[in-house]
Amino acid sequence: SLEDEEIRARAYVKLLNDKIALRNNRETLAAWKYASNITEENLKEQLDVSKESAKETKEDWLETIKFNWRSFGDYDLRRQFEKLSILGKSALPEEKFLKLEKIISDMQTIYSTAKICDHKNKTKCDLVLDPEITDILANSRDPEELKHVWVEWRHKNAPAKELFRDYVKYANEAAVLNNFTSNTGFWLYDYESPTFVQDVESIWEQLKPIYTQLHAYIRTKLRQRYGDIVSEKGPIPAHLLGNMWAQSWSNIADFTLPHPSAKRADITSELLNQGYDALKMFKTAEEFFVSLNLKKMTPEFWERSILVKPNDGRELVCHASAWDFFDKKDFRIKQCTSVNFEDFTTAHHEMGHIQYYLQYSDQPVVYRQGANDGFHEAVGDVMSLSVSSTKHLKRIGLIDANTPDNDAVDLNALFMIGLDKIAFLPFGYLMDKWRWGIFDGNITAEDYNCKWWEYRTSIQGVEPPVDRSEDDFDAAAKYHIVADVPYLRYFVSFVIQFQFHRAACELAGEYDPEDPTKPLHKCDIYHSTKAGESIAKMLQMGSSRPWPDAMEVLTGQRKMDASGLLEYFRPLHKWLEAENKKNGAYIGWESTQKKCTK
Ligand SMILES: C=C(C[SeH])C(=O)N1CCC[C@H]1C(=O)O
């Protein structure tokens, strides 16, 4: 009978989850070994383990789909079976599966080992992205040097184009074998909403006004600094924004602050002066989580994480990442940490992933995921929003407690966060809009690069420093494109993290919508175990319920919306509108003069 089958199914899924935990552990150990030491041998070992794992996963899947799980009465059992009936890449026949895995590893290796020559010292050709090239983009104010580094980095990553074409082909084939129309459907599946793309688009429409105001103001300041290489009404040249992908503009805060005379101490120099090293940055981050009565890191975390770039000459993937080894003890971060505020923030971001792993570690493996992928990216950033507040930086001594707290200082601080959070939004949106277009067949390989620049220009308002062509493949200059990592999760995170922050701040008594002395952007939830308790409850759910249920636990809301972000930046939005009006700044941008030839 169906009852008997459900009883059998419950025992089956318990065993299967434990089996999957062991398989995931083996796979993750092999993946870690390769990502932290790129050698032919480690690649071969990783591919062998993935092949074996895919074979077993497919065998288990054939058993799983025999159950009549759609008619089970028990919601939780049905949900587990539904998730377990999605096979993923393992649906591919073995040799195609291996080809796809190798293509993704090879693209990532090109990116992680790419080296360029220095602009000034042409014989110095060992510059890698992390830290040398990143530091030049952040600190150089020489447009010729910035252009050189921007162009050379893309030149070295263009060879990924041929691999990417095959990646698209195999990823789509795998998606179709999972009954999706293309990889787009597979990537959007866990958001559990047929209107998710429209919801994202309408949120972007609500956020466009504040972005165009910031964009107009920054273009004015860049024209003052660099002159006519920055047009008055056109897109902003992408190499001048302090970041290789123009996705975060906080590195050009020093000459764009609203109130330069009220400039605060540079946090990076404070970190260095106070003898911070990578370990101290991560210990400080841990202390923030523990202050909320959230979990501390495990002994294995401190023993096995890689928190500084190894100097033994090995090649490794330096892009920051957090790893769950599915044994409830072994959790790791791999980050080539520099002692600066950006990496201090990233340390919190990555530790947010570990916190989520810890909080849902008692869930069956099938639920050890974020409520949706945006939740996983938001946890650490919620902490960073408090840590970045002037109040908190004074509490931990990174800002001198005696420095005056006035409106100018306060607006500068809000502006700094805006250069990170507001600037990011169109980039977070267009990264997958471009890839969806490719997976769905609307963008063909002949148009990859010019379509990329069409979106970068029309949505983000940036343009390349030099003309481009279809011989270039500029999307591959970004880690997530070559590593098969979806990106919508970050757009979602940058929206919902403000909903989470607002709720946590209310619980902490740090924000009151009726009390103008407690604006959202001044909130610091440090030591609020009340906020921590609600955050923990949301995180413990993993993906055991649809994400609106999880969001409701912390915020009382069931919808993703822009109100938290707009509330947080309201004072900055007002100031930008007034400043742009005063400057007679052109709001928005006309089409680019730069060409992209087929
Ligand atoms: C820090 C990580 C690892 Se999940 C990251 O990739 N992030 C965090 C912010 C956006 C995105 C990026 O760097 O592009």
Ligand SMILES: [Zn+2]
């Ligand atoms: Zn992340």
